[in-house]
Amino acid sequence: MILIKLGGSVITDKKEYRKFNRDIVARLCSEIKDSGEDVIVVHGAGSFGHVIAKKFDLNSGYHDEEQIAAVAQVCYDVRELNSMIVAELNDARIPSISLPPGSCFMMDDRTLSIGDAEVIKAMRDKGIMPVMFGDVVQDRKLGFAICSGDQIMERLCELYDPEKVIFVSDIDGLYDDDPKKSPDAKLYTDVDMDILESVRSESSVDDVTGGVYEKMMSMLRMSSGDRECVLLNGTVPGRLRSALCGEDIICTIARGGIQ
Numbered sequence: 634m635i636l637i638k639l640g641g642s643v644i645t646d647k648k649e650y651r652k653f654n655r656d657i658v659a660r661l662c663s664e665i666k667d668s669g670e671d672v673i674v675v676h677g678a679g680s681f682g683h684v685i686a687k688k689f690d691l692n693s694g695y696h697d698e699e700q701i702a703a704v705a706q707v708c709y710d711v712r713e714l715n716s717m718i719v720a721e722l723n724d725a726r727i728p729s730i731s732l733p734p735g736s737c738f739m740m741d742d743r744t745l746s747i748g749d750a751e752v753i754k755a756m757r758d759k760g761i762m763p764v765m766f767g768d769v770v771q772d773r774k775l776g777f778a779i780c781s782g783d784q785i786m787e788r789l790c791e792l793y794d795p796e797k798v799i800f801v802s803d804i805d806g807l808y809d810d811d812p813k814k815s816p817d818a819k820l821y822t823d824v825d826m827d828i829l830e831s832v833r834s835e836s837s838v839d840d841v842t843g844g845v846y847e848k849m850m851s852m853l854r855m856s857s858g859d860r861e862c863v864l865l866n867g868t869v870p871g872r873l874r875s876a877l878c879g880e881d882i883i884c885t886i887a888r889g890g891i892q
């Protein structure tokens with residue numbers, strides 16, 4: 634099985650509140666279907682989540698009554714995004730059902746617990762893909778917290794031991810500088826812990842879940858043993874399909890886990 638995260642930067646326009654990139658998502662779903670691989674798709678929130686989550690400081694947990702309406706709004710918005718993605722998956726003949734983490738699971742001081750995953754396994758046994766996503770989740774310590782799609786990927790990795798993990802974003806991989814601002818930025822084809830420490834960089838867009846550094850750390854944690862964890866550009870047609878089929882592509886591969 635291959636685990637795929639469709640990042641918020643590719644499925645939405647992260648700078649415009651609730652802007653869904655339908656054509657890109659439809660193409661990515663067809664590429665998944667064409668590859669013939671068994672996959673689980675997780676997705677991020679993009680501008681359906683980060684804009685309001687940042688404005689109301691939702692990642693700090695509950696500290697103010699005003700946040701409650703914002704929690705409800707973000708949960709509504711990310712469920713709408715999820716419905717549109719599930720619709721595209723079903724249109725591509727990948728039978729899929731929405732599984733909102735904030736409606737099914739708890740967090741404990743920002744750590745998601747999925748438990749025995751009976752519902753996920755029951756769906757997969759029937760050939761149905763459960764589709765989880767970045768969400769606001771009830772938290773035993775903080776009241777509520779943001780659960781990123783990356784954290785869901787890590788839990789699914791523990792549960793399913795996938796052969797490969799793919800993160801789809803809007804850049805070719807990890808650069809030593811921001812490629813949107815510096816045309817000479819160099820792409821890292823392979824990343825390990827040492828390289829990551831030397832390129833610690835901040836994200837340029839509003840992102841409540843940590844930006845590029847946190848993403849690469851999460852990818853490294855998932856790259857233990859022989860498992861490759863790939864970051865690729867989903868705005869380029871065919872790249873996701875090629876990665877799923879094991880072809881060489883422009884990307885960054887995290888290897889070696891965290892020592």
Ligand code: IPE
Nearest residue numbers: 641677678679682767781782
């Ligand atoms: C964020 O999820 C969830 C919310 C802000 C509610 P992600 O961190 O996985 O989303 P992207 O991929 O960065 O947009």
